[in-house]
Amino acid sequence: MTATTPTIVTAADRSSATPAWLLLARMEMIRYALRPAFVLGAGLTLAALLPYLDAGEPVDELSMIAPAALIGLIGITVSAQRVWASDRCADAAGSTPVPMATRTLAHLAACLVPFAVGLTFVAVSYARYLTDPPPPSGYAALMSDGWVLAVWFALGAVSCLGGPVLGVLIARMTNRRAAPILTTVGLVALAIVFQGLFEPLRRIRVFMPWTYWGGPFGIDGDPQRSIVLTGSPYWWVLYLLTLCAVAALMTLRQDRTWRSQRNRTAFTALLVTAVITCLLAMWTGTPDTIINPLTGDGTSWGG
Amino acid sequence: MSLAVTMRALAHYSRAATPWGLLATTAVMAVGLLLIVARWPAVMWPLHGATIGLLAGVSAWSADERCAAVVDVAPRPLWWRTLARTPATFLLTAAWIATHLAIRDRLPEHLGVLMLQGTVAALAGFSAATWQRTSGNPEPGQRIALFVCPAAVAIALAKPWSTHAPVFPIWPHEDWHRTTVIWSVTAGLAILVMTAAMQRDATKHHR
Numbered sequence: 001m002t003a004t005t006p007t008i009v010t011a012a013d014r015s016s017a018t019p020a021w022l023l024l025a026r027m028e029m030i031r032y033a034l035r036p037a038f039v040l041g042a043g044l045t046l047a048a049l050l051p052y053l054d055a056g057e058p059v060d061e062l063s064m065i066a067p068a069a070l071i072g073l074i075g076i077t078v079s080a081q082r083v084w085a086s087d088r089c090a091d092a093a094g095s096t097p098v099p100m101a102t103r104t105l106a107h108l109a110a111c112l113v114p115f116a117v118g119l120t121f122v123a124v125s126y127a128r129y130l131t132d133p134p135p136p137s138g139y140a141a142l143m144s145d146g147w148v149l150a151v152w153f154a155l156g157a158v159s160c161l162g163g164p165v166l167g168v169l170i171a172r173m174t175n176r177r178a179a180p181i182l183t184t185v186g187l188v189a190l191a192i193v194f195q196g197l198f199e200p201l202r203r204i205r206v207f208m209p210w211t212y213w214g215g216p217f218g219i220d221g222d223p224q225r226s227i228v229l230t231g232s233p234y235w236w237v238l239y240l241l242t243l244c245a246v247a248a249l250m251t252l253r254q255d256r257t258w259r260s261q262r263n264r265t266a267f268t269a270l271l272v273t274a275v276i277t278c279l280l281a282m283w284t285g286t287p288d289t290i291i292n293p294l295t296g297d298g299t300s301w302g303g
Numbered sequence: 304m305s306l307a308v309t310m311r312a313l314a315h316y317s318r319a320a321t322p323w324g325l326l327a328t329t330a331v332m333a334v335g336l337l338l339i340v341a342r343w344p345a346v347m348w349p350l351h352g353a354t355i356g357l358l359a360g361v362s363a364w365s366a367d368e369r370c371a372a373v374v375d376v377a378p379r380p381l382w383w384r385t386l387a388r389t390p391a392t393f394l395l396t397a398a399w400i401a402t403h404l405a406i407r408d409r410l411p412e413h414l415g416v417l418m419l420q421g422t423v424a425a426l427a428g429f430s431a432a433t434w435q436r437t438s439g440n441p442e443p444g445q446r447i448a449l450f451v452c453p454a455a456v457a458i459a460l461a462k463p464w465s466t467h468a469p470v471f472p473i474w475p476h477e478d479w480h481r482t483t484v485i486w487s488v489t490a491g492l493a494i495l496v497m498t499a500a501m502q503r504d505a506t507k508h509h510r
Contacts, residue, residue, distance in 0.1 A: 069458075070463070
């Protein structure tokens with residue numbers, strides 16, 4: 001008769017089996033979720049869904065600005081601060097067994113927290129869109145469900161991922177505390193210029209990480225008329241996700257010890273993919289501006 | 304000590320303590336952003352809110368004390384050091400008001416409210432940072448700036464609850480009276496916070 005020795009798995013064994021970056025990622029995710037700026041932004045964003053408690057309230061097709069601004073934009077600063085704070089701890093601890101690339105990876109993983117909130121916002125809005133569509137005088141009524149989902153996913157969810165990833169990149173590239181602030185203001189200024197209100201810039205506007213695809217831009221004689229802008233939001237989603245990947249890889253490559261020929265090739269491939277998908281987003285999809293035949297009934301954007 | 308000597312000491316401290324580079328950059332940026340707003344007010348209006356955030360953030364930043372470990376134990380009280388640091392807030396506010404007066408024809412017909420917004424934002428940022436200084440925090444302004452600037456940009460863009468709380472209005476149909484109330488209350492709170500900070504520091508010095 002053979003006796004088998006029971007194996008006792010301790011918590012220490014479990015933690016040693018888990019990769020370091022995953023342990024760090026979990027900690028950074030919790031820290032990100034507890035940042036007051038994020039909590040406030042996420043709270044305000046989710047509060048924008050409260051009107052949907054009223055069964056008669058139709059979906060607001062312009063509401064995707066809420067997660068983008070309150071979670072994505074603020075995420076640039078929140079992420080940068082988190083990285084700097086973690087670096088200060090690492091410096092204070094002296095030589096740490098965890099390299100910079102591992103810590104960076106954990107910070108990048110923490111960007112999934114704001115992304116999850118943005119995704120929730122989009123999911124609730126889209127569910128409402130399917131049951132209570134927006135008024136026919138809007139832009140969403142002119143397009144397919146898939147088109148609307150692609151636009152909202154890009155504007156409401158991907159922006160919540162891109163902003164924080166950009167924050168990690170900024171923090172890894174500079175120690176200047178004003179950098180995330182200046183980036184935020186500059187990005188907003190550019191986004192406003194390329195949001196689609198200026199007609200000559202409408203085709204190329206999709207190179208920006210945030211732009212409108214439709215809204216009450218107005219036409220001659222009706223300043224509140226809704227229109228749909230040119231381009232393909234499907235390719236744009238791919239372009240934005242590729243941009244996030246480019247930024248993430250660029251951030252990781254700030255650690256010289258992590259650089260290799262393989263990730264350099266991957267970086268180049270991602271850059272090429274970003275250029276191709278951006279051009280496809282520009283030149284495929286809706287070929288010309290579509291004007292809603294119904295008179296607009298909302299507030300115009302000055303068009 | 305005579306008044307002239309006191310004033311000279313104050314001016315000397317002020318020259319050394321004011322972050323001139325940051326201040327000049329912010330003033331230029333603020334004027335630039337306001338000129339863009341004046342060119343396309345309806346489209347570029349969120350930049351007006353962003354500039355207000357910048358003013359609040361940099362005003363707070365100018366209250367930071369890099370040499371807090373030395374200065375905080377020196378006999379000069381907080382009110383003296385705060386007074387020496389006020390030129391930063393005054394200059395930013397002056398740039399804000401002067402630019403608004405220069406471009407007033409291109410702005411909504413509520414010039415007083417618009418000028419109030421920037422002035423109060425600068426005062427509020429400075430007061431909040433000064434209050435934090437009394438807690439022994441040497442550089443609270445940076446942290447305040449890192450929060451308030453993006454928050455202002457986000458609120459200017461998304462305009463959450465703008466019907467009930469029109470923080471950065473633009474259209475004539477918006478409740479400008481309520482905006483005046485919001486910013487006046489903020490100004491009152493900022494003055495209270497500043498007074499409380501001075502009181503707190505005076506109590507510390509008397510112990």
